[in-house]
Amino acid sequence: MSELTTAARPYARAIFEMAEGADSLTKWSDSLDFMGLVASNDDVKELLSTPAMAKQSGAKAFIKLCDGKLGEAEKNLINLLAENDRLSLLPEIGVLFEALKDESEGSVEALVSSAKKLTKAEEEAISKALKKRLGRDIKLKVSVDESLLGGAIIRAGDLVIDGSLKGRLGKMTSSMVN
Numbered sequence: 001m002s003e004l005t006t007a008a009r010p011y012a013r014a015i016f017e018m019a020e021g022a023d024s025l026t027k028w029s030d031s032l033d034f035m036g037l038v039a040s041n042d043d044v045k046e047l048l049s050t051p052a053m054a055k056q057s058g059a060k061a062f063i064k065l066c067d068g069k070l071g072e073a074e075k076n077l078i079n080l081l082a083e084n085d086r087l088s089l090l091p092e093i094g095v096l097f098e099a100l101k102d103e104s105e106g107s108v109e110a111l112v113s114s115a116k117k118l119t120k121a122e123e124e125a126i127s128k129a130l131k132k133r134l135g136r137d138i139k140l141k142v143s144v145d146e147s148l149l150g151g152a153i154i155r156a157g158d159l160v161i162d163g164s165l166k167g168r169l170g171k172m173t174s175s176m177v178n
Contacts, residue, residue, distance in 0.1 A: 004088075004089060004092045005092060005096065007086065007089055007092075008086075008089040008092035008093045008095075008096055009096055011077075011081070011086070011089065011093045012092075012093045012094075012096035012097045012100060013096075013100065015028060015032070015077070015093070015097055016028075016097055016100040016101065016104075018073075019097075020104065025101050025104075028097065029097065029098060029101055031070065031071075031074050032090070032093060032094035032097050032098075033094055034066070034069060035066065035070070035074065035077075035078070035090045035094070036090045036091035036093070036094035036095075037091075038062070038065055038066060038090075039062070039087055039088065039090035039091055040090075040091045044062070044065065045088070047061065048061070048062065048087055048088070049088075055082045055083050055085065056079070056082065056083075058082045058087060059078050059079045059081075059082035059083070059087075062078050062082065062087060063075055063078055102139065105137075106136055106137060107136055107137035107138065107139055108130075108134060108136045108137075108138060108139070108156050108157050109138075109139045109141060109156070110126070110127070110130050110138050110139065110140050110141070110154060110155065110156035111141050111143070111154070111155045111156070112126060112140060112141070112142045112143070112152055112153070112154050112155075113142075113143050113144075113145040113148065113152060113153045113164075114142065114143075114144060114145070114148065114151070114152035114153075115144070115145065115146060115148040115149055115150045115151060115152065115164065115165070116144065116146075117144055118142055118152075123140055123142060126140065126152075126154065127140050130154070130156055133159075134156060134157070134159070138156070147166065148164040148165065148166045148167075149164065149165035149166050149169075150164065150165035150166075151163040151164040151165050151167075151168075152164060153167065
């Protein structure tokens with residue numbers, strides 16, 4: 001995955017700088033999200049990976065799949081990525097672009113995986129604690145992962161807090177083995 005990130009980073013940075021200069025961060029955020037969803041579709045991946053799909057015909061097929069939802073700048077990006085065999089990077093470019101956008105806006109996305117559905121009060125408490133710790137506005141995304149058994153795992157930027165029962169049991173097991 002780090003190879004994808006490394007390859008996608010220059011594209012994300014260039015798009016971010018262009019979008020920031022044109023005051024179109026939200027437009028590009030939406031466009032990259034949409035293009036990333038199209039590019040991550042299994043059928044599209046298979047189509048674009050076939051040897052018969054030449055670079056420019058791959059770009060044309062991708063643009064056609066987007067059914068008129070792309071502007072000229074987005075089409076130029078698709079053509080550039082296709083020319084360099086990088087269409088598969090679109091989802092990662094979108095993720096990196098969002099991180100740059102969040103950073104410029106002074107916010108950070110926090111992913112919370114909990115063993116059970118959190119109440120609004122619990123979500124607000126987590127958000128408030130993270131804001132205090134990180135000094136940034138928090139965009140909370142919550143999901144349920146019953147395999148955690150109890151507790152939660154929080155990821156915000158480089159910060160990972162594993163307060164899950166599964167994580168605690170794993171630590172206890174490894175300390176007993178060693």
